[in-house]
Amino acid sequence: MEDELLIFCDHLFKKYPGTDWVFKDASLTIFRNQFLFLLGSSGSGKTTFIKIISGQEDYDRGKIIIQNNDFRKLKRKNLHLWRRSLGIVFQDFRLLWKQTVKENIALPLIILGCSKNEIDMRVKAVLKLVQLEDKEDVVCKYLSGGEQQRVAIGRAIVHSPVLLLADEPTGNLDDKHTKNILELFYTLHARGISILIATHDKRLPIAIPDCRTVMIKDKRFIDVIPVPKSRTS
Amino acid sequence: MLRFLLHRAVRNTLSSFSAFVISSLCLGIALFCATFYVEREIFLNSLVPTWARETKALVAISNNATPKQVEKVKAILKVSKWVKSFSQIEQAKAWDRFLKDFSHLKDIAKDIDPIYIPLIFEVTLKKECLNSSGECSEFFAKLEDIPSVESVFSPLPWIRRIYIWFELFQKGALFFALFLFVCAMVITLLGIKLSFQASKREAYIFDILGASSWFIKLPFYFQGTFIFCVGLIISFAGLYGFCEKIIDCASITDVVNLFFVISALVFVCEVILIEFTVRFLRISIRKSDDLWVQ
Numbered sequence A: 001m002e003d004e005l006l007i008f009c010d011h012l013f014k015k016y017p018g019t020d021w022v023f024k025d026a027s028l029t030i031f032r033n034q035f036l037f038l039l040g041s042s043g044s045g046k047t048t049f050i051k052i053i054s055g056q057e058d059y060d061r062g063k064i065i066i067q068n069n070d071f072r073k074l075k076r077k078n079l080h081l082w083r084r085s086l087g088i089v090f091q092d093f094r095l096l097w098k099q100t101v102k103e104n105i106a107l108p109l110i111i112l113g114c115s116k117n118e119i120d121m122r123v124k125a126v127l128k129l130v131q132l133e134d135k136e137d138v139v140c141k142y143l144s145g146g147e148q149q150r151v152a153i154g155r156a157i158v159h160s161p162v163l164l165l166a167d168e169p170t171g172n173l174d175d176k177h178t179k180n181i182l183e184l185f186y187t188l189h190a191r192g193i194s195i196l197i198a199t200h201d202k203r204l205p206i207a208i209p210d211c212r213t214v215m216i217k218d219k220r221f222i223d224v225i226p227v228p229k230s231r232t233s
Numbered sequence B: 001m002l003r004f005l006l007h008r009a010v011r012n013t014l015s016s017f018s019a020f021v022i023s024s025l026c027l028g029i030a031l032f033c034a035t036f037y038v039e040r041e042i043f044l045n046s047l048v049p050t051w052a053r054e055t056k057a058l059v060a061i062s063n064n065a066t067p068k069q070v071e072k073v074k075a076i077l078k079v080s081k082w083v084k085s086f087s088q089i090e091q092a093k094a095w096d097r098f099l100k101d102f103s104h105l106k107d108i109a110k111d112i113d114p115i116y117i118p119l120i121f122e123v124t125l126k127k128e129c130l131n132s133s134g135e136c137s138e139f140f141a142k143l144e145d146i147p148s149v150e151s152v153f154s155p156l157p158w159i160r161r162i163y164i165w166f167e168l169f170q171k172g173a174l175f176f177a178l179f180l181f182v183c184a185m186v187i188t189l190l191g192i193k194l195s196f197q198a199s200k201r202e203a204y205i206f207d208i209l210g211a212s213s214w215f216i217k218l219p220f221y222f223q224g225t226f227i228f229c230v231g232l233i234i235s236f237a238g239l240y241g242f243c244e245k246i247i248d249c250a251s252i253t254d255v256v257n258l259f260f261v262i263s264a265l266v267f268v269c270e271v272i273l274i275e276f277t278v279r280f281l282r283i284s285i286r287k288s289d290d291l292w293v294q
């Protein structure tokens, strides 16, 4: 189970129109049930990588294999199914401002077509996990930055995704909440969810035992902390 | 999920309420006019009074006509394709009728010998006579040129005029229907575009969260369906009122059959247009990080 291939990026090239390469011949293998930190300085391409994986951005050259399917083919037909198995925490949250915390968190479940009972149950559980129980009926635009971030995290995990992609999920949180969120991620990981956290905060990996850390350097991915052989490509 | 989508559709509809009202009105009137056009026979029959539907002409034979000449006129009437039937009005009967209808002329009339009253044929015209463009009137004009025929009285020119006006009216109704249909569609699509623009971020998020295209499209279909339903009710109420209260149609059920066929066609057109519009609009949000830049 642990060594099942989830995402395989092979010699990936990516550039935005009018800019230098963001990725140049970058390869990365992500296995199922990994807890992976993607480190990199600002502007190194962490967000870009998450966008590529979630099908929001195209790539120029190279190959991406997702669950044994070529990503370009997958994108043409079943992108929405792949996206349903993802939980994404955006760097800028991307919540629906005019709707309540509860409505925002319930969205993935509505899209999956869950029953009202199940939605209520799961949203309640998630609100507890991200410690927003007392804010469930507050409209999102009135929340603080940290609270919005936690709503975004709630929305990303409520449907038990296969892979959680979190872009700077602790960027707006104080130490106490950062610790809570990392613990939450760790619990989710223990329940079998693969996790990829993009961050520039080098201290985060220390808090998670047994995680893998990959750094974006010179437009490539480099493993920085040695991990058992079976987990690397 | 369906409730969620319906809720969105209602919200969209309310947010562009004036567009909703105008487009459903346009659609309603367009449906009414289109039905009026395709069911013109029924409406014509109800509009034109009975005397006009079964038009009669009078052919008076001159007094000095020989029996042979009379037979010839009879033969002409018999083979004409415009004549349904004809009968001879007896002179005595005609005289009685004249005295009854014009009793104030009794004093003048009492000296006249009924023998001088011309022989008259009452000719019942076929329906095609009214629809033919002038050929039928020509036939009667020619009939009048025969020496043995004294004169021909026919209401034909008047009725033809009614028919011509009615035909013009029908064509007007058709163009009006098409025009209003186009208006209704344009306003519907504009309303949908507005709603879409207003909820661009939502559509974007649904897309990212893995919503199927139906999930994003369905609210707009619902929005279009609301407009269609209100239009349908308006036009149906209009037809019903028109038929029952104003012109007394023979049967509303005949009208309604085609009305529903037209409505179904209109609905299909609307759905196709919405499909293309939403498809087009969705392309614009695929790559719209700009949405989040404040």
Ligand SMILES: Nc1ncnc2c1ncn2[C@@H]1O[C@H](COP(=O)(O)OP(=O)(O)OP(=O)(O)O)[C@@H](O)[C@H]1O
Pocket (backbone or CB within 6 Å): A016, A017, A019, A022, A040, A041, A042, A043, A044, A045, A046, A047, A048, A049, A091, A200, B289
């Ligand atoms: N839409 C775009 N068009 C052009 N250039 C872009 C676009 N998006 C990102 N870039 C550029 O690509 C590079 C990588 O951006 P990206 O957002 O992936 O960085 P990041 O690692 O997430 O940075 P940060 O830690 O600050 O969030 C940057 O140099 C950025 O300027």
Ligand SMILES: [Mg+2]
Pocket (backbone or CB within 6 Å): A046, A047, A048, A091, A167
């Ligand atoms: Mg970033």
